[in-house]
Amino acid sequence: xxxxxxxxGAGGLPSPPHTASPSRPLRPSRYVPVSAATAFLVGSTTLFxxxxxxxxxxxxxxxxxxxxxxxxxxxxxxxxxATFMDPGIFPRADxxxxxxxxxxxxxxKTVEIRGIQVRMKWCSTCRFYRPPRCSHCSVCDNxxxxxxxxxxxxxxxxxxxxxxxxxxxxxxxxxHIMGVFGFGLLYVLYHTQQLDTxxxxxxxxxxxxxxxxxxxxxxxxxxHMVLVARGRTTNEQVTGKFRGGVNPFTNGxxxxxxxxxxxxxxxxxxxxFVHHRCLWIYSMLIVYIWLYxxxxxxxxxxxxxxxxxxSLEMMESQSCDAEPPPPPKPELRYPGLSRxxxxxxTEESSLLSKAPPTPTMYKYxxxxxxxxxxxxxxxxxxxxxxxxxxxxRSEPSLDGREAPGERGGGGLGGGGDRPGGGGSVGGAPxxxxxxxxxxxxxxxxxxxxxDPTVLSSGGGASRSSSVRSGSAHNAAHISEATTSxxxxxxxxxxxxxxxxxxxxxxxxxxxxxxxxxxxAPDMSPxxxxxxxPPPVLGYSSPYLSAQLSQQxxxxxxxxxxxxxxxxxxxxxxxxxxxxxxxxPPPPPERERxxxxxxxxxxxxxxxxxxxxxxxxxxxxxxxxxxxHYPYRTRSTxxxxxxxxHPPRSPHPPPLGKSLSYSSAxxxxxxxxxxxxxxxxxxxxxxxxxxIQAPKDEIQMKxxxxxxxxxxxxxxxxxxxxxxxxxxxxxxxxxxxxxPSPGNTQSPAHKLGGGVKKVTGVGGTTYxxxx
Amino acid sequence: xATEFHNLQELRQSPSLATKVFIQRDYSEGTVCxxxxxxxxxxxxxxxxxLFEDTVKTLNTYYAEAEKVGGQSYxxxxxxxxxxxxxxxxxxxRYEKVLKKISGYIQEQNEKIYAPRGLLLTDPxxxxxRVIEVSVFEDRGSSGxxxxxxxxxxxxxx
Numbered sequence: 005x006x007x008x009x010x011x012x013g014a015g016g017l018p019s020p021p022h023t024a025s026p027s028r029p030l031r032p033s034r035y036v037p038v039s040a041a042t043a044f045l046v047g048s049t050t051l052f053x054x055x056x057x058x059x060x061x062x063x064x065x066x067x068x069x070x071x072x073x074x075x076x077x078x079x080x081x082x083x084x085x086a087t088f089m090d091p092g093i094f095p096r097a098d099x100x101x102x103x104x105x106x107x108x109x110x111x112x113k114t115v116e117i118r119g120i121q122v123r124m125k126w127c128s129t130c131r132f133y134r135p136p137r138c139s140h141c142s143v144c145d146n147x148x149x150x151x152x153x154x155x156x157x158x159x160x161x162x163x164x165x166x167x168x169x170x171x172x173x174x175x176x177x178x179x180h181i182m183g184v185f186g187f188g189l190l191y192v193l194y195h196t197q198q199l200d201t202x203x204x205x206x207x208x209x210x211x212x213x214x215x216x217x218x219x220x221x222x223x224x225x226x227x228h229m230v231l232v233a234r235g236r237t238t239n240e241q242v243t244g245k246f247r248g249g250v251n252p253f254t255n256g257x258x259x260x261x262x263x264x265x266x267x268x269x270x271x272x273x274x275x276x277f278v279h280h281r282c283l284w285i286y287s288m289l290i291v292y293i294w295l296y297x298x299x300x301x302x303x304x305x306x307x308x309x310x311x312x313x314x315s316l317e318m319m320e321s322q323s324c325d326a327e328p329p330p331p332p333k334p335e336l337r338y339p340g341l342s343r344x345x346x347x348x349x350t351e352e353s354s355l356l357s358k359a360p361p362t363p364t365m366y367k368y369x370x371x372x373x374x375x376x377x378x379x380x381x382x383x384x385x386x387x388x389x390x391x392x393x394x395x396x397r398s399e400p401s402l403d404g405r406e407a408p409g410e411r412g413g414g415g416l417g418g419g420g421d422r423p424g425g426g427g428s429v430g431g432a433p434x435x436x437x438x439x440x441x442x443x444x445x446x447x448x449x450x451x452x453x454x455d456p457t458v459l460s461s462g463g464g465a466s467r468s469s470s471v472r473s474g475s476a477h478n479a480a481h482i483s484e485a486t487t488s489x490x491x492x493x494x495x496x497x498x499x500x501x502x503x504x505x506x507x508x509x510x511x512x513x514x515x516x517x518x519x520x521x522x523x524a525p526d527m528s529p530x531x532x533x534x535x536x537p538p539p540v541l542g543y544s545s546p547y548l549s550a551q552l553s554q555q556x557x558x559x560x561x562x563x564x565x566x567x568x569x570x571x572x573x574x575x576x577x578x579x580x581x582x583x584x585x586x587x588p589p590p591p592p593e594r595e596r597x598x599x600x601x602x603x604x605x606x607x608x609x610x611x612x613x614x615x616x617x618x619x620x621x622x623x624x625x626x627x628x629x630x631x632h633y634p635y636r637t638r639s640t641x642x643x644x645x646x647x648x649h650p651p652r653s654p655h656p657p658p659l660g661k662s663l664s665y666s667s668a669x670x671x672x673x674x675x676x677x678x679x680x681x682x683x684x685x686x687x688x689x690x691x692x693x694x695i696q697a698p699k700d701e702i703q704m705k706x707x708x709x710x711x712x713x714x715x716x717x718x719x720x721x722x723x724x725x726x727x728x729x730x731x732x733x734x735x736x737x738x739x740x741x742x743p744s745p746g747n748t749q750s751p752a753h754k755l756g757g758g759v760k761k762v763t764g765v766g767g768t769t770y771x772x773x774x
Numbered sequence: 775x776a777t778e779f780h781n782l783q784e785l786r787q788s789p790s791l792a793t794k795v796f797i798q799r800d801y802s803e804g805t806v807c808x809x810x811x812x813x814x815x816x817x818x819x820x821x822x823x824x825l826f827e828d829t830v831k832t833l834n835t836y837y838a839e840a841e842k843v844g845g846q847s848y849x850x851x852x853x854x855x856x857x858x859x860x861x862x863x864x865x866x867x868r869y870e871k872v873l874k875k876i877s878g879y880i881q882e883q884n885e886k887i888y889a890p891r892g893l894l895l896t897d898p899x900x901x902x903x904r905v906i907e908v909s910v911f912e913d914r915g916s917s918g919x920x921x922x923x924x925x926x927x928x929x930x931x932x
Binding site: 116 | 794796799801802803804805840841843846847848850851854855858859862867868869870873899900901902903904905907
């Protein structure tokens with residue numbers, strides 16, 4: 005059975021805790037690849053079992069269908085886990101965490117990992133410095149730990165938590181396809197005289213599908229086997245972070261493999277979920293509603309039947325007076341968290357007395373700056389409210405779709421889409437020629453799936469279903485700009501779709517520059533806007549689209565002559581020519597999807613209201629250096645001028661065409677040539693691979709603090725603890741809810757001796773002496 | 775003066791959050807979960823350095839134990855594969871078990887060491903394992919002066 009390899013999944017997206025009905029735009033096109041992959045996988049395998057296996061079991065052995073059944077079950081299990089498991093989403097940071105950064109906070113922070121300088125970029129959406137290997141997926145609108153890629157085939161990001169399942173899915177799918185094709189061939193060879201029968205025809209059709217999908221799936225599997233052996237992620241491979249350099253994250257082939265396959269399942273962040281007590285309350289509500297449905301129904305029927313009688317009024321009141329007994333006090337023990345019973349009751353009562361939004365949810369209100377994310381926040385919020393989730397469970401299959409984020413998928417085409425980095429891997433297996441979008445298809449912006457549909461179907465009583473709600477929960481982070489005047493806040497006015505996503509979304513939205521960019525050296529102190537290296541075009545459209553979208557974004561945000569010149573540069577035109585020459589998938593659908601994502605970005609942009617995170621004006625200073633690619637520098641962190649919306653429209657259509665591996669390979673070559681040219685030009689814009697990277701990192705190290713000191717070089721040398729000023733800012737922020745639900749909210753009573761009782765996060769009550 | 779503050783304390787029931795200190799991750803050994811043991815200067819007057827560092831070191835030990843790739847995690851993975859991952863509904867993973875231990879340890883540390891000093895540790899898992907959040911509390915009633923002196927006035931009150 006063929007199986008389009010899908011990778012998808014629910015990204016957890018926070019959602020605003022308010023009760024407003026979200027007008028989340030339904031983007032059904034996001035689910036087209038997932039649906040197609042599922043249909044192919046299940047349908048073809050079912051046909052195989054129905055038409056081919058009976059004869060095989062009779063002719064050879066019953067082991068044949070059993071073996072195929074076990075393999076198929078393994079494929080399905082891993083597919084579901086890759087699709088529905090949280091990839092390792094970082095919840096949005098609280099406001100308090102960001103308060104340390106002032107205007108001068110740098111865009112990048114440098115840390116040293118095993119002697120290698122690694123940059124951590126400030127994420128304006130999530131409001132923290134991205135940990136190493138973390139990237140922000142523009143489709144899911146989340147920062148994902150150990151971000152690999154966004155796979156449209158499973159409609160989910162592939163990150164730390166579900167990479168193993170994705171990898172096993174690919175392996176098992178390859179084996180399954182080979183088995184189906186092989187046994188189908190065996191059937192056909194034994195029935196050469198009866199090829200006109202239905203069974204033979206179906207078997208041959210299944211073989212065709214299997215053969216068609218085998219090449220891209222096998223290519224992708226081989227590619228990921230190399231990645232696992234090298235200890236790299238797809239993102240790092242495609243962006244060429246370690247090209248010619250040293251990978252600080254590798255521990256040797258054996259340890260890398262054992263880490264992927266044998267490490268324990270990482271937990272989900274607790275703050276992604278609504279407080280588990282809320283989940284319990286909601287689930288109990290659902291249960292009690294269900295339990296009392298029949299009595300209520302009888303009451304209504306009795307009402308209608310007695311309505312005709314004159315003395316009905318009294319009877320109605322009597323019959324319907326039988327209210328259901330109040331629900332018993334729920335047991336608030338969760339295995340994941342052990343809390344005192346008393347605290348649980350306190351927490352529960354406090355929660356019951358509150359409006360639906362819990363304190364945990366409250367903190368994710370759109371007080372955060374992310375501009376243009378409001379609509380996304382609303383959509384995620386809606387999904388979030390339908391279910392909650394407790395604890396840090398692994399959440400196997402029900403991890404579900406956390407976020408209505410769009411998922412690009414590495415899927416089938418991924419293997420062939422990275423000729424650049426994965427040159428040793430089957431290069432361009434030509435799967436792209438088969439019209440299978442694979443990774444490149446990820447660039448398409450699929451509509452946000454209605455998580456609520458999945459979540460509500462999962463039932464509030466289900467723990468795992470609540471998992472996803474957490475993702476929606478996080479959507480609450482985004483939104484309104486605060487009054488913070490830090491440069492990071494300035495950067496928050498960036499367009500919503502962020503980098504890191506290897507999907508068509510990046511076509512229309514700027515992608516974030518990778519952390520290990522070997523871009524142009526930092527040119528001004530405190531400013532870390534280094535030009536982004538041109539994406540590895542060999543990795544097909546997503547990066548090209550990212551590049552172009554960044555170009556576009558640069559044009560929008562900093563309409564300087566340099567950016568305009570760059571956009572009209574022959575290089576870019578050449579890229580477009582190269583990519584458009586490839587054999588494209590249906591253009592109308594692509595354009596439609598692009599327009600959808602385009603409109604999405606437009607909508608996002610219109611919401612930006614925060615000043616961008618400060619950074620040097622790279623485009624202006626780099627105007628004289630055409631080889632500097634400005635995408636890296638600004639993009640997501642630059643302010644978004646609403647007036648610059650129109651220029652974005654003309655770009656999407658040509659970008660949508662490049663999906664084939666051959667075009668990607670050609671583009672990759674072009675990219676390399678351009679990078680060499682740029683490197684030789686002395687600007688080091690694109691970076692000469694690893695050679696440029698250390699230089700850049702060193703420069704950045706000189707200009708920025710290292711290892712956790714978020715201060716720019718422009719500020720005073722000493723790490724001035726801004727804590728003395730914090731009380732001022734905090735006290736002057738009216739109505740600010742501190743992140744921890746109970747830190748300051750609980751009506752602590754004085755216990756004498758200056759001891760205050762404070763309910764900490766998670767409901768535990770501490771007595772704090774003041 | 776003392777009476778005045780006492781009355782203020784009675785008026786204000788809840789302690790005020792003065793500031794939050796964030797202990798960042800230590801990435802010197804890769805993406806393994808480790809937190810910086812460097813003692814933050816904001817806590818200099820509130821808690822002894824050794825106590826704080828012991829807490830962070832113990833947490834680091836716990837996280838290293840959780841992420842250790844060994845026999846138990848391997849068997850767990852094999853069992854999960856064999857049961858098509860349904861075993862996760864019934865069983866806690868090794869990481870989750872260690873996280874429970876960590877949460878219990880943090881609770882105990884808060885009760886014994888940090889709460890008496892007006893501090894509160896937040897479990898990193900609540901923050902996506904990115905930071906250890908240390909909330910510094912001050913008695914609102916005792917800090918009658920400018921907000922910037924909250925910390926110092928709080929200390930003097932104690």
